[in-house]
Amino acid sequence: MNSWARRRKLVYVIAVTIILIGAVGVPIFFTVYEAPTCFDGVKNGKEKDVDCGGACEKLCSSSFLPPQVTWTRYEEIAPGIYNMAAYIVNPNTDAEARNVPYRMVMYDKNGVPVAEIDGKVDIPPHRNTLAFQSSIDVNESVPVSRTFEFTGIPEWTKKSDPLASITYERGKYEEGSAGSSYMVLLKNSNILPVSNVTVFVILKDVEQNVIGFSKTIIEEIPAKGSAVAPFTWPLSRYGRVNSTEVLIVTE
Numbered sequence: 001m002n003s004w005a006r007r008r009k010l011v012y013v014i015a016v017t018i019i020l021i022g023a024v025g026v027p028i029f030f031t032v033y034e035a036p037t038c039f040d041g042v043k044n045g046k047e048k049d050v051d052c053g054g055a056c057e058k059l060c061s062s063s064f065l066p067p068q069v070t071w072t073r074y075e076e077i078a079p080g081i082y083n084m085a086a087y088i089v090n091p092n093t094d095a096e097a098r099n100v101p102y103r104m105v106m107y108d109k110n111g112v113p114v115a116e117i118d119g120k121v122d123i124p125p126h127r128n129t130l131a132f133q134s135s136i137d138v139n140e141s142v143p144v145s146r147t148f149e150f151t152g153i154p155e156w157t158k159k160s161d162p163l164a165s166i167t168y169e170r171g172k173y174e175e176g177s178a179g180s181s182y183m184v185l186l187k188n189s190n191i192l193p194v195s196n197v198t199v200f201v202i203l204k205d206v207e208q209n210v211i212g213f214s215k216t217i218i219e220e221i222p223a224k225g226s227a228v229a230p231f232t233w234p235l236s237r238y239g240r241v242n243s244t245e246v247l248i249v250t251e
Contacts, residue, residue, distance in 0.1 A: 059156040065091040067100075067123055072148040073210050074106060077235055080138055082106070082115070085213050086131040086148040087202075090123045093161075097123040097154035102131050106143035114141035118151070124249045125159045130200045132215050162250055165190035166197070166221065170244055173203065175236045182214075184229040184246055188221040195220045196251035199229040206242040217251065 038047070038056035046054035053060040067088050074084040084104050090096075099120045106115040115138050121131040131148065171183030182201055188194050196219065203212035214231045221227045 057157040059095055059158060064095050064156045067091075067097070067150075067154065069148055071210060072104070072146050073213070074136075074143060074146055075212055077135075077233060080140065082136045082138060082143065083213065084115075084117070084133045084136055084146065085200075087128065087210075088121065088123060088131060089128050090126065092156065093126045094158060095156045096125045096159040097156050100150060100154045101152040102148065102150050104131070104133060105147045106136070106138065107145045107147075108141050109144050111145075114138045114143050122249070122251075123154065124161070124163075126161045127163070127249055128247055129249045130202075130213065130215070130247060132200065132213070134215070163194065163197070163248055166194060166248055168199075168246055168248065170246060173241045173244060175239070175241075179232060179234045180236055180241075181233070182231040182244065184231075185226055186218065186221050186229060186248070187226045188223065191223050193220050193223045193225075194250075197221060197227075197229075198249050198251055200247040200249075201231050202245040202247070203237065203241045204243045204245065205240045208243070211237060211240055 038051050038058060041050065043050045047056055048054055049060045052058045053063060067090055070087045070089055072084070072086040074082045076082050084106065086102070086104065100123060101118065101120050104117045104119070105113050108114050115136050117133050117136060119131060119133060121129065123129060165188055167187045167189070169185040169187070171185065173182045174180065184199055184201065186197065186199070196217065198215060198217050200213065200215050202210055205211050212233065214233065216229050216231055218227050218229055
């Protein structure tokens with residue numbers, strides 16, 4: 001009988017202990033516990049590395065290729081006023097890097113900087129783009145060389161091409177007494193409008209040397225519609241333009 005009573009007492013103690021643990025421990029656990037996130041500075045959850053890969057938008061360094069800068073050019077568009085651009089190739093089909101900082105510098109014949117420009121560029125998924133600066137005033141200096149460098153490490157995130165529905169038709173480059181012009185016709189096959197589209201045009205001579213470039217922004221391309229991207233320059237290139245390249249990205 002005593003043995004049975006002791007067993008019953010032990011069962012009661014265990015049951016009360018379990019109830020106390022549940023009543024006190026569970027609330028404490030949920031108060032203290034923090035679910036894994038992509039911003040906690042710890043490799044947890046299904047992440048491949050700290051706060052990257054898996055369910056995180058940010059990609060780990062092993063999941064992307066670095067961007068390539070294939071050329072940097074400047075063009076005088078008025079006395080002492082220049083446009084400058086660097087051509088950036090994104091080899092990643094499903095990744096973008098936004099607000100990547102860079103620096104452009106133009107130098108005179110003595111290697112002295114005559115213009116230093118800091119900016120930021122968005123590198124879109126599966127598309128090439130330009131880091132572009134317009135109307136750079138060098139006063140009376142004459143630039144003879146230039147450099148471009150990224151001043152920060154791009155942070156890549158998962159992203160599909162948002163402009164897959166956009167196609168374009170090149171217009172004709174024309175020159176006249178007031179300068180030169182070019183037009184690109186953009187077409188949107190989507191049932192939704194596409195907003196804030198940036199269009200770059202690159203002008204090349206017969207040997208495919210870059211001799212000019214510019215940028216324009218289209219606020220909206222209507223659903224199942226079209227829009228014109230116009231370009232103008234206050235100068236002539238005297239018949240040297242042989243071909244063009246068009247780059248379309250989003251702001």
